[in-house]
Amino acid sequence: MRVTLTVNGERRELEVEARRTLADALRENCRLTGTHLACEHGVCGACTVLVDGEAVRSCLMFAVQCDGREVRTVEGLAGADGTPHPLQEAFSAEHALQCGFCTPGFLMLAAGALQEDPSIADDPDRLRELLTSNLCRCTGYESIRRAVTRAAGELAGGAS
Amino acid sequence: MKPTAFEYFAPRTVEEVVAALAGGDTRVLAGGQSLVLEMNYRTVRPARLVDINRVAEFTGLDAGDGVLRVRPLVRHRAFERDISAGPLGRLLSSVVHNIAHPPIRARGTMLGSLAYAHPAAEWPAVATALDAQLDLTGPDGTRTVAAEAFFAGPFDTVRRPEELLSEARLPLLPDRAGVGFVEHRRTHASFAQLAAIAALTVRDGVIDWVRLGLVNAAERPVRAHAAERALLGQPADAGTLTGAARVAGEQDADPREQPHASAGYQRHAVGVLVRRALEAAVRDAGAVGDGR
Known part of the structure; x- marks a missing residue:
């Protein structure tokens, strides 16, 4: 399925299976490996990202659910010039x-x-x-x- | 692990949701905080997923005509804030902090929790204790089921696969009601081992209205009818509360043996938790009811 989302301010068009979690889409499709995956069932919180400003477990959301939405990952925290948040x-x-x-x-x-x-x-x-x-x-x-x-x-x- | 493949639908109207559910082997995706977990484990492998998050009319929480109407996309989080529903709002916001963690509460929904019917979940027991009315919408229209008749057992309800839990109506509590909620868990991050929900009113020192619910004390959420009878019309004193709490443990609870908790221990613990919840409710009623 085709999904369009904004990741750290950048518009991305992804072709993903419906079963692809947001975490895997970020890591595998967007190559943003700052988001870590450990338990993959919502307990550890290592994969927490912001979706429309709200912290969520990206292992418990599918990428297709984020069509048209804004995602912010740890890569998007620092300033454009690299100044740490x-x-x-x-x-x-x-x-x-x-x-x-x-x-x-x-x-x-x-x-x-x-x-x-x-x-x-x-x-x-x-x-x-x-x-x-x-x-x-x-x-x-x-x-x-x-x-x-x-x-x-x-x-x-x-x-x- | 990763979920098995499924077909994904994201309808925008109730009619489209119902049509999609008719396809069979289909699960409803609302918050997904239990469903996606189980799909990741592959203990659940639906052929189709109906994502209801884009159905505009499923949002909204409003109090009026004596009830709080909760629609399918109301997240747990909504109850952390003051929802202006008097004592019911106070009760729900004291319960909600026991549900998972903030990021889970930002996604998970009250109706999803009711439909999932986890034995240790708080909302099913709240709905049962307060006699919530639940709407099930399917191909033949909408039917209403009382919460006490909705839960059939652990992870089991009378909802048919082609039906959606489309609304829950929680009766608003009397203005002068006091509420109490007490939960016991083995560690902070664990599910409830047991919990008790109490709401009551006191007039001239006598309990004249009461609702009492138990979490994880039987195969399904419990409304503690026997203990309620032991409270009604009695003075709101320590003797009454302790006696009724014992009745809740002995007659209303129906616990299963667990590796770390015998049935006898659980009955005892129900008694302790119910007494504490009742004491909290009486204190709360005193705080809101003085001079009335």
Whole structure:
């Protein structure tokens, strides 16, 4: 089936089988391998991307469902000149990654949440609830929490 | 794993959805947060998928005429915000935080959860406890089934394969109702081992209206009728609540033995959770009902 979607601001026309998940379409068809796949059943959150601004598990959506929609992946976080996104800066500064496998998912989870409501970083309960969405097996949750809080501060300060 | 191949339809009207469902071996794709998971596992291998996400009239959540109308594309997430439905809204938003995680709640739907009928799911027990009315639309039109008659067992409902669960109507609760929801799970990310839903009103210290539901306490969602009878007309005190909670565990629950939980343990745990849910509901009723 022919699917037209916008990925990180770029219009893409893909020819995919209906059974192709969004995650596989991004990785295999678009060659955007920053989106990671681990459990493929919605538990780990490594494949989290934004669809029309909302964080979703790309392993639990089919690419055909995204026809006409806007997808943002970890490759679309940094500025056009390569300047890292405040979340990426904060993850680095707070040592919020070790092996890095879960990082793209956490970045997109946080990007979606902060874009929708930056005040989530001021509410420890809501932030914790958000971050339980994804798994980090290096157990870096506390540093991830600090990084998201730090990035929220930077974003509120007017950086982009 | 990857799903097996299927034919994909994305109709835009109810009529087209019903026509597509008539084809047989067809599944409805709403949020897909359980269906796609099972397709990835290949435990479900439908020949056809009907994606209802482009049917405009399936969106919308509105309260009026004494009911909250929930249409097929209302995501779990919608209930996290204040939906302005009084005590019912308070109950639904305290329940919804127990359902999966924010990204799953952004896609998954309440009606999908009802149709899927997972034994540990919260919405089926909420619908059963509150006597929700469910519309099933098929080739012969729409029929309405009470939630208590809708659930036939684990992952089993009276919905026919050619029917779509097209609307759920949850009765609004009395303005002065207090609500309580308590869930027990083995770890934060686990499914509910058991949960209790309570809604009640108290007048002059006496319980004069009550709805009580149990999650995962039997083969299907339970409305705890025996415990409700033990509460109605009784003083809203510790003795009544504890006694009724015990009745819920002993008479309304019908648990199966589980590797980590005997039936006896589950009956006991139902009693504890129901008591806590009732206490929360009485407190909530006091908070909203003072001076009325």
